[in-house]
Amino acid sequence: MPIAITRGLSPAIVRCELTHIERQPIDLAAARAQHERYERTLAELGYELVRLPVEPELPDSVFVEDAAVVVDELAVITRPGAPSRRPETVAVEAALAAHRTLARHNEPATLDGGDVLRVGKRVFVGLTSRTNPEGIEQLRAALAPCGYTVEGVAVSGCLHLKSAVTQVGAGTVLVNPDWVDPSAFAPLLVMTVDPAEPAAANTLLLEKTLVVADAYPCTAVRLEGAGLTTVRLDMSELAKAEGALTCCSLLLND
Ligand code: CIR
Numbered sequence: 001m002p003i004a005i006t007r008g009l010s011p012a013i014v015r016c017e018l019t020h021i022e023r024q025p026i027d028l029a030a031a032r033a034q035h036e037r038y039e040r041t042l043a044e045l046g047y048e049l050v051r052l053p054v055e056p057e058l059p060d061s062v063f064v065e066d067a068a069v070v071v072d073e074l075a076v077i078t079r080p081g082a083p084s085r086r087p088e089t090v091a092v093e094a095a096l097a098a099h100r101t102l103a104r105h106n107e108p109a110t111l112d113g114g115d116v117l118r119v120g121k122r123v124f125v126g127l128t129s130r131t132n133p134e135g136i137e138q139l140r141a142a143l144a145p146c147g148y149t150v151e152g153v154a155v156s157g158c159l160h161l162k163s164a165v166t167q168v169g170a171g172t173v174l175v176n177p178d179w180v181d182p183s184a185f186a187p188l189l190v191m192t193v194d195p196a197e198p199a200a201a202n203t204l205l206l207e208k209t210l211v212v213a214d215a216y217p218c219t220a221v222r223l224e225g226a227g228l229t230t231v232r233l234d235m236s237e238l239a240k241a242e243g244a245l246t247c248c249s250l251l252l253n254d
Contacts, residue, residue, distance in 0.1 A: 126161025
């Protein structure tokens, strides 16, 4: 059964890292309800949930995706780009140890899992304020023996590569072309977000169902028009922490 690792929301999220957006008040109860709905959706779509304990002192710890890169053969524990986020890896590493051989990023490498998009054996890694060339190099060294090709991709205007592009179907990605050059993904089929919805590219593909944020209805209509089955979730409070759909889980397709 596939596993989804998640972690409950820390009340400290009000002090989260922000890079591209202004701080706005976060309604903790609403954020928690949205996160629980997200977890229920994963469970309904067949994932066994492994919920890590809340970390009251780690503001961004709900965004577990950034602490590791998981493939079938191993998990790489990252060294997140924001120093405030580095302690988040401890509990994620302990949870993954039960399921995967582990590798680790070491200083001076930095890499956030949100910068890593795997499509089959191709692994795209965003070069961002969080992920440096050494982080990409160490990921390549860990994954190459398992047959993965690691491709660095320039990203601008958003936090992570997966803010700008995610996989939405077999052989298809959804891209915001203002933030990443779509030609990097050739020969994959490229769909684009609706221009009025720049942040819509972060979707979560679970088998044949695509989870999308309900803040981006025009892009959802494009995806549904292409024959994709979507589930729409309200992620508005987590978006105020610059988080989106992929960041709230680590998926192990066991
Ligand atoms: C941060 O800036 O690190 C958090 N406030 C948001 C992280 C979102 N993570 C993700 O998209 N993978």
